[in-house]
Amino acid sequence: MGFADFLGFAFIQRAYLAGSFIAVLCAMLGLFLVLRRFSLIGDGLSHVSFGGIALGLFLGLEPLWVALPISVAASSLILVLSRRARLYGDAAIAIVSSSGIALGVVLASLAGGFNVDLMSYLFGNILAVSPVETYLSVLLSAVVLAVIAFLYHDLFSVAFDEEYATVSGIRTGAVNILLATLTAVSVVLAVKVVGVMLVSALLVLPAVSALQVARGFRGALLLSSCIAVLSVLVGITVSFLADIPAGGTVVLVNLLVFFVLLAWKRIR
Amino acid sequence: MKQKDLWEKRVFVILIGLVFMGFAFWILNRRTEAPTDIGIDRPVVVTTLFPLYDMARFVGGDDADVSLLLPPGIEPHSFEPTPADIVRIGEADVFVYTGDAMEPWAxxxxxxxxRRDLLAVDASEGIAMRVGSDGDEHGHEGEEGMDQEDDADADLEEEEGHHHDHGGLDPHIWLDFDNAAVMVRHVAAALSEADPSHAAAYADRAEKYVSGLSDLDRAYRDGLAVCKSRTIVYGGHYAFGYLAARYGLSYEAAQGFSPDAEPTAKDLARLVGQVRRERLSAVFAEELSSPKIAETIAAETGATVFELDAAHNLTRDEAEHSVSFFDIMRRNLDTLRQGLSCE
Incomplete structure (x- = not known):
């Protein structure tokens, strides 16, 4: 089977398309999160959504509609904990994410088991993206891009110096809640579409790579998105040629880009 | 003054340490006491997997106290026993597991x-397990059928061999009903050993179960004798190898013996190619797990998704309605006859 045949499959086209949009989404949000020391928030929130889905099943409600608000709340809680309680960001994420898992495990036990294996429903696979999920990821990326475009200045100031931003009249509280909400919604939905491993990697690696060489913040945003999209396209292609799992390959391509840029920065 | 403070602190710390150690010893001692005397005299049987539970439940009847370790809805390949599960095993009279391939933790x-007196039953004993070594494990017993149309397809055929097979053993032995009969007899033998006074009843019920299995076998043979298609394309892990081989079907799965390895794009392309080439109208999905892989293949080819249940475990609803292994397998037969358009 040649490469042309491979491109003819609709599921491969969807993987390229949905993967690229989610890559942009994660890369942009990731830059803000990395700068604010919340690199692991992707993992953390996916654990929380596990708890949320368990709660939804336990209460007999649609799991995703329970998981989404809970993840938004958890995401805000992480921000509040790290600011008010003067916790480090990673400690705040650890607290919230392990509580999410704990909630899920306890509820699963109280409910005496569920009708499905939770994990398999919670985590997507980039090769099994449905048409609806493809539209969803395009839509979500558009929303996040629009918010970043409109509130670029506010988000930027808060990311770099929160106190200064407050003094200069930016409503940091509102900006933080907005960032937390966008992150939570993106993580929960993107994890369902492409899987937790890919989301955590796409939130962190492109941003960190871009920060190695980019001059300004705009440049970093642009570069981070380009790296993310490129790694998705190259990763899926290589995964086909080498016959290895697609998600893992995308992450490894990202890692490779990071090392190359790191080396380039040192040589330069 | 300072010296004295330091001494008080040290004594305090040592006291706390002693209290914790005492507590730990108490817990350890409590655990090792009184393992067996639960219930009156009925042997306590703990099983790891639904088919074993169903067999032990049937063979034990009212004379044994049978339980299943897996909570409903949990995928068994990723299952690890909790401390409480280990206690349950430790307090049982009989522990039945499928074999080292299925429960490496056992x-x-x-x-x-x-415990030396705990009767551990490896239900796979004496069963020849299918090996994942060469192309053969795909169950090409049946027809390869359908002329190969072009080189691309020939390539696909070649590539099949080295997937899925990690040189391991296929642990899904219960999906060959002869094996299931062997497993039932193992269970009955263990129960009789644990509780000799009811040995006759156990043996009796075991034979009933075995004859139920041979009825089922006949139903499968008749039901799957004349079908439009003889290929099961499965969007899950390689669970139905035994069943497919027994009834002359060919079987292609997206994953290996365990659902942990992600299928690659080529795996999916291979299955899509197969569905198209053989003009299959059905793609089968795994029980309990997300049907996404099967749905992807179906969306690509216009086939319909059917759920085929390998009976690893029950859902919570099924557990509440005490669905039996026979119920599941009869449902599977209906599904297969529908999906493969059998006469």
Whole structure:
């Protein structure tokens, strides 16, 4: 089977398309999160959504509609904990994410088991993206891009110096809640579409790579998105040629880009 | 003054340490006491997997106290026993597991309980397991059929061999009903050993179960004798190898013996190619797990998704309605006859 045949499959086209949009989404949000020391928030929130889905099943409600608000709340809680309680960001994420898992495990036990294996429903696979999920990821990326475009200045100031931003009249509280909400919604939905491993990697690696060489913040945003999209396209292609799992390959391509840029920065 | 403070602190710390150690000893002692005398005299049987539970439940009847370790809805390949599960195993009279391929943790847990009188039953004993070594494990017994149309397809055929097979053993032995009969007899033998006074009843019920299995076998043979298609394309892990081989079907799965390895794009392309080439109208999905892989293949080819249940475990609804292994297998037969357009 040649490469042309491979491109003819609709599921491969969807993987390229949905993967690229989610890559942009994660890369942009990731830059803000990395700068604010919340690199692991992707993992953390996916654990929380596990708890949320368990709660939804336990209460007999649609799991995703329970998981989404809970993840938004958890995401805000992480921000509040790290600011008010003067916790480090990673400690705040650890607290919230392990509580999410704990909630899920306890509820699963109280409910005496569920009708499905939770994990398999919670985590997507980039090769099994449905048409609806493809539209969803395009839509979500558009929303996040629009918010970043409109509130670029506010988000930027808060990311770099929160106190200064407050003094200069930016409503940091509102900006933080907005960032937390966008992150939570993106993580929960993107994890369902492409899987937790890919989301955590796409939130962190492109941003960190871009920060190695980019001059300004705009440049970093642009570069981070380009790296993310490129790694998705190259990763899926290589995964086909080498016959290895697609998600893992995308992450490894990202890692490779990071090392190359790191080396380039040192040589330069 | 300062010296004295330091001394008080030290004494305090040592006291707390002693209290904790005492507590720990108490817990350890409590655990090792009184393992067996639960219930009146009925042997306590703990099983790891639904088919074993169903067999032990049937054979034990009212004379044994049978339970299943897996909570409903949990995917068994990723299952690891919790401390409470290990206690349950430690307090049982009989522990039935499918074999080392299915429950690699069983050996450690058993040696960890330190009980010599615990009857551990490896239900796969004496069963020749299918090996994932060469192309053969795909169950091409049936027709390869359908002329190969072009080189691309020939390539696909070649590539099949080296997937899925990690040189391991296929642990889904219960999906060959002869094997299931062997497993039932193992269970009955263990129950009789644990509780000799009811040996006759156990043997009797075991034979009933076995004859139920041979009825089922006949139903499958008749039901699947004349079908439009003889290929099961499965968007899950390689569970139905035994069943497919027994009834002359060919079987292609997206994953290996365990659902942990992600299928690659080529795996999916291979299955899509197969569905198109053989003009299959059905793609089968796994029970309990997300049907996404099967749905992807179906969306690509216009086939319909059917759920085929390998009976690893029950859902919570099924557990509440005490669905039996026979119920599941009869449902599977209906599904297969529908999906493969059988006469």
């Amino acid at each position: 050996k450690d847990v058993l040696s960890g309980t330190g």
